[in-house]
Amino acid sequence: MVEDIDLRNLAQCLRLGKKLHDNGFGLFRTMLKYKCERRGKHYLVADKYFASSKTCSCCGNKKDTLTLSERIYNCTECGTKIDRDYNAARNLRQYGIRMLHERNGLSA
Ligand SMILES: [Zn+2]
Incomplete structure (x- = not known):
């Protein structure tokens, strides 16, 4: 992915x-x-507009802004605190699974 x-x-x-x-x-x-x-x-290639870094991989909340210096993703909705890159990787993994399900005509 x-x-x-x-x-x-x-x-x-x-x-x-x-x-x-x-x-x-x-x-x-x-x-x-x-x-x-x-x-x-x-x-698989994720759409360039997919907000992998700004989206909480736990609850799906999406931040409007996230600066490059913010290395820890802090979710204001569910309280998750997680490494920024790990959060993005989890979102991309889920995105990839959804892509494969759609490709195969399965529901996610
Ligand atoms: Zn969250």
């Missing part, structure tokens, strides 16, 4: 210069897709 991140925007946000898309991110995704398909695994 990968996110369809706009690499040019990411490069600007992280101030890494305009060549991030040339330095291997795109190649990494191409290789990952190839490896997954070769081994019979699913390669």
Whole structure:
């Protein structure tokens, strides 16, 4: 499961210069897709507008804003306090499961 991140925007946000898309991110995704398909695994791409970081993986509440410096996701609805990246990974896992269910005509 990968996110369809706009690499040019990411490069600007992280101030890494305009060549991030040339330095291997795109190649990494191409290789990952190839490896997954070769081994019979699913390669899924999340919509670039899916709010994996801003959404609480416990209750589904979505924050309007979340700065890059906020490393702990603090949910104001259910009180969950969780590592920001772990929270996003849990959301992407659920998103991927839903995608597969939809693809196979099953309810999530
Ligand atoms: Zn929550």
